Amino acid sequence: MIRLAKPNIDERDCAAAVEVLKSGYLVQGPRVAAFEDSLLAMTRAPHAAAVSNCTAALHISLAAIGVGPGDIVICPAYSWLSTANVIELCGAHVEFIDIDPHHFSIDSNHLEKRLKSLMSVGESARRVKAIFVVHPFGYLADMKPLLEIAGRYDLPLIEDAACALGAERDGIAAGGAGVMGCYSFHPRKIATMGEGGAIVSRTPELMRVLKALRNHGLDPEADSPDFILPGFNYRLTEMQAAIGVEQLKKLPEMLATRRKLAARYNELLSGIVEPQHVDSPSFTTWQTYTVKLPVDSVDQRDRVMAYLREREVQTTIGTYHMPMTSYFRSRYGFNTGDFPNTDDVFARTIALPLHEELTEHELSIVKDTLIEALKAAN
Numbered sequence: 167m168i169r170l171a172k173p174n175i176d177e178r179d180c181a182a183a184v185e186v187l188k189s190g191y192l193v194q195g196p197r198v199a200a201f202e203d204s205l206l207a208m209t210r211a212p213h214a215a216a217v218s219n220c221t222a223a224l225h226i227s228l229a230a231i232g233v234g235p236g237d238i239v240i241c242p243a244y245s246w247l248s249t250a251n252v253i254e255l256c257g258a259h260v261e262f263i264d265i266d267p268h269h270f271s272i273d274s275n276h277l278e279k280r281l282k283s284l285m286s287v288g289e290s291a292r293r294v295k296a297i298f299v300v301h302p303f304g305y306l307a308d309m310k311p312l313l314e315i316a317g318r319y320d321l322p323l324i325e326d327a328a329c330a331l332g333a334e335r336d337g338i339a340a341g342g343a344g345v346m347g348c349y350s351f352h353p354r355k356i357a358t359m360g361e362g363g364a365i366v367s368r369t370p371e372l373m374r375v376l377k378a379l380r381n382h383g384l385d386p387e388a389d390s391p392d393f394i395l396p397g398f399n400y401r402l403t404e405m406q407a408a409i410g411v412e413q414l415k416k417l418p419e420m421l422a423t424r425r426k427l428a429a430r431y432n433e434l435l436s437g438i439v440e441p442q443h444v445d446s447p448s449f450t451t452w453q454t455y456t457v458k459l460p461v462d463s464v465d466q467r468d469r470v471m472a473y474l475r476e477r478e479v480q481t482t483i484g485t486y487h488m489p490m491t492s493y494f495r496s497r498y499g500f501n502t503g504d505f506p507n508t509d510d511v512f513a514r515t516i517a518l519p520l521h522e523e524l525t526e527h528e529l530s531i532v533k534d535t536l537i538e539a540l541k542a543a544n
């Protein structure tokens with residue numbers, strides 16, 4: 167079986183976790199602080215808080231700026247469900263925006279148009295509270311136009327950089343351009359400790375609130391315990407943080423390997439399928455290597471995936487068309503055609519195996535099997 171993904175866990179990761187277990191200090195202590203320091207070095211953000219997963223990070227990003235019932239938060243249509251779910255969980259309205267058909271991130275022209283109309287009416291203008299930007303499959307969205315639009319309307323831009331830790335553009339790390347940036351360390355991401363997340367921010371006031379929100383409302387700056395708001399328990403364990411420190415040490419190496427493998431895939435698959443457009447290798451982590459199949463038919467995608475599965479090549483769809491999932495479709499009444507780029511990308515995109523142990527031989531098996539699958543599906 168050629169696996170879609172494979173966590174990169176070695177003896178040092180194991181030893182780090184065992185050492186913590188024997189230490190008797192298991193939750194949010196010195197290893198969490200060390201993990202946050204590693205993250206700051208990597209992202210060059212001034213403040214970081216480790217949390218239990220990226221969904222928790224996204225949730226407290228909205229809670230920290232007071233998003234609540236009646237508010238509106240902008241969100242791209244194509245992402246893992248967390249991005250939209252946390253908006254709903256705050257009681258706010260999700261304003262989905264279509265994506266760019268080549269890079270799959272929020273389309274700045276669509277964003278601009280929608281904001282212009284929302285902000286021209288006093289009632290809705292008062293309700294819009296934030297913009298989520300997702301870096302799909304680790305590809306860092308072009309932040310310049312997005313920051314310009316957000317700045318014009320004085321709206322905080324929050325980065326869902328779940329897959330993008332280590333990507334960089336114009337000297338700025340993924341997660342570091344917005345008011346807040348959120349990361350995931352789930353096994354399907356590149357650096358992992360089973361579950362895990364983090365949030366970075368440029369403003370110390372915001373970080374104080376974020377740290378209180380992750381820990382029952384406890385003021386992170388008070389000398390004797392004081393509670394400044396109703397918080398969650400979104401803490402990370404010391405075992406996870408100790409593994410996280412080891413994972414971040416080898417992340418640059420993992421990224422270099424993935425970039426090499428993705429470049430090789432691009433060569434092998436040229437003219438057969440269309441890989442996600444990447445303007446420069448450093449812009450992405452290749453958390454997932456996705457390709458668009460040549461004919462736009464959902465049937466074909468599923469048949470191609472079934473063919474590959476039968477021949478022991480593991481694949482999956484890219485990510486989700488959130489407005490067309492049962493919950494959002496029935497709650498908001500969306501139809502096919504409301505987000506045409508997302509319709510097409512969702513219907514035609516599959517993720518191919520990519521992990522650091524993949525060999526040249528396996529890459530060519532994936533290529534040959536994909537060619538056969540495309541023939542068989544037609």
Ligand SMILES: *Cc1c(COP(=O)(O)O)cnc(C)c1O
Pocket residue numbers: 219220221222245246248249300301326328329349350351352362363
């Ligand atoms: C994985 C992922 C998340 C959720 O991360 P968890 O750590 O599993 O909560 C959120 N957004 C995106 C874009 C993701 O890929």
